[in-house]
Amino acid sequence: MLNPCVYHDSQDAYYRHPFGAVSCGTPIRLRIRIVSETPVKECLLRLWEKGHREHLMKMKLTKEKRQGTKAWQIYEVIYPGQPEPGLVWYYFRITAGDGRIFYYGNNEAGLGGVGELKNQEPPSYQITVYKPSLVPRWFKEGVI
Secondary structure (H helix, E strand, O other): OOOOEEEOEOOOOOOEEOOOOEEOOOOEEEEEEEEEOOOEEEEEEEEEEOOOEEEEEEOEEEEEEEEOOEEEEEEEEEEOOOOOOEEEEEEEEEEEOOOOEEEEEOOOOOOOOEOEEEOOOOOOEEEEEEOOOOOOHHHHOOOO
């Protein structure tokens, strides 16, 4: 991948939907855009779920456009959601056609949004999973 341009914004609904915290079992669509002269062999979403369980999900190429020698590609995966409340951490692992592996994860500030391309495992993005609870009607309409 010569001069690859990789992009994911965890705060943009096109790249992560729904945005923000999700209730248990909510599916989340994650996308990443890759612009490169070298073909992409594989794009994986790497997840770390509650209970210290690593999970790799193969991403599907859903859009591709060529411009000169570069290919513009969108990869997508639907994460089915975690059944229990807790935190889920994720980043992307991209394998180029020549075998090199690149990683795309959270920025150094760790605040989400636009991430960074790395040659090693990056900081992960976070998804907060909560258990919905009923709020009594009298509480919602009360004045404090």
